[in-house]
Amino acid sequence: MMPSDCSGTHSGTADGAASAPGGYRAVARCDALGAAPYSEENDRLFRPYLSAAHRATRARIAGWMQEAGMNTRVDAAGNSVGRYEGLKPDAPALLIGSHLDTVRDAGRYDGTLGVVLGIEVVAHYAARGVRFPFALEVIGFGDEEGSRFPVSMLTSRAVAGLLQEAPVGMHDAAGVSLQAALAEEGLLLEHMPKAARRPEDYVAYLEAHIEQGPVLEAENRAVGVVTAIAAQYRFRVSIQGVAGHAGTIPMALRQDALAAAAEAVLAVESVGRAGPPDLVATVGQLNVSPGVPNVVPGHVVFSIDVRAGEAAVRNAAAEEIRTALEALAARRNVTLEMTLQQDLPATPCDASLTRLLGDAVYTITGEAARRMVSGAGHDAMVLAALAPVCMLFIRCAGGISHNPAEAVDAADVEQAFQVMTRFIEEFAGHYLDSKERPV
CATH class of the missing domain: 3.30.70.360 (Alpha-Beta Plaits)
Incomplete structure (x- = not known):
């Protein structure tokens, strides 16, 4: 296992640009994305898929990805993607991510925190010149909530290869078609299924997310490990x-x-x-x-x-x-x-990845990981069709989510950041062992 310097510092600017990578900067960056132009409304946060606010957020996320040493692109479904190459340029990737869209009158951390934490993890390794036998790829899914069009997790379905055909005939509440909304971004509806990835190009998917429930707070735990996502x-x-x-x-x-x-x-x-x-x-x-x-x-x-x-x-x-x-x-x-x-359907998280994630929690916290089922749906349940998945929950105040009162403790997020880096390093060792083992 490679050494990991995961000490966090409080952000020195509004978006944390002057501070070291980690949980504190991740929180500051989510806060920076909590208002216009990253929201469609001035008095509350609303960032629907393919809106002007969504476009501005993608641009800001791409900037942070590039600062972290990633090559960036927007895929055919409107997802934000950053890639930090592995030891070999053609190596398969460990995918880290969550979603960038929000419900109306949302909190600042649901979804977005998982994307920003992925960027912080890559920045941590890029600053040290560390690369792995796999690439690190960070993705900000465009539409998990279904707040604009009447299907949730639309863009993660595209990535997982579950959109066999373009979803024609889909309109938002204002009558704008998905085709027209994609065209505003320079994207084509008929190309949306081309966002599908090949399973052989991905070794695993890791998603960090606020719990959206009260269990971790009730038990005074910063993080928990998800074992399954509810049907x-x-x-x-x-x-x-x-x-x-x-x-x-x-x-x-x-x-x-x-x-x-x-x-x-x-x-x-x-x-x-x-x-x-x-x-x-x-x-x-x-x-x-x-x-x-x-x-x-x-x-x-x-x-x-x-x-x-x-x-x-x-x-x-x-x-x-x-x-x-x-x-x-x-x-x-x-x-x-x-x-x-x-x-x-109910989605069990991969048992071996969940065990490694639990081991990382124990190493960082000194306590056995709280294992829990997620009642909320997440992109991870769709990504399970592409690669083995695991999820890390982060405590949120009062269990409140989908609400402007949504809040996290930056120290908890720093702990999640440390768990993620520990997990990646342990996973790298197991990955190499599996490659060297005779078939």
Whole structure:
């Protein structure tokens, strides 16, 4: 194992440009990306895929990648990519990354911190002239959240080779097509599948991410190791009733779509609460039509998100929800359509990589790593189709995420940085051993 000087320093400027690579500078850089021009809105952070704010962020990230000694490019899906060559120019790469897009009114660290930490790791080694038997490649995925177009993890799907055809017919809420948005960046929709990488060109994928939950804080731990990412279903539910005058239709004769939806929301919650601790069921979006005070609502569309650590638990809950909703629709004399929009299987992290990551946590912290299942989806669950994956969680204050109150302790992020460098060095030794072992 190569020696690693991982001491961190507090940033000396707004983006940490004057300080040494590490967790403190990573936090400062995320803070620098938390406002315009890196946000579409002046009073809150919103960085959707292929927006002007996204473009500005890609440019800033590319600058930091280049300062760290990487060659940079934007791939056919609009992902930001930096590469630090290995001992041989054609060596396969250890991919490090996360996403650069955000939800509306977001925090500064979800996704972005993982990208910036990858840059800090490369800067650490470039400053020492250290190279590995594999390249280090950092990627900032363009669209993990699905905040603009109606599919999440679109650009990591492209990288993993899961977009066999260009996703035609996709529009944002303003009616702008994905094709037009890509064209604004000089990219072609028909070329999007060409962002696919070859499995033989990647040895592993490492993603560092804030926990987005309260477990690490409750146990007073800076970092944790992810063992699996929960299975996820996302449904679109449409309830069609009959709109009518609020003053003239008797209560007993109403076909009120919103009243039916309200009961459906409680049914979803009831199924989630009755299951095992890792099962969650959420209605996060609801649209009412015609949406005026003196009209009985005739049409409601809402979302359902169901997640669990095991696909069987998720599937059983989804079926229970479907049965309950069909029963209430029949009782209330409304029409129900429940359409599956997204099916993400449970993704176990690679056992050997997870063990190495846990060993790195123990070396840096002196404590056995907290092993945990991620209830949130991450690009890692898609990248598992390309390469073995592992994930490192970082404590966030109150477990709050997707919220401007999202916060991290720079000392925790520094510890994560040290864990990542330790992991990479240990992985390099194991990688060489595997190459020298006879077949």
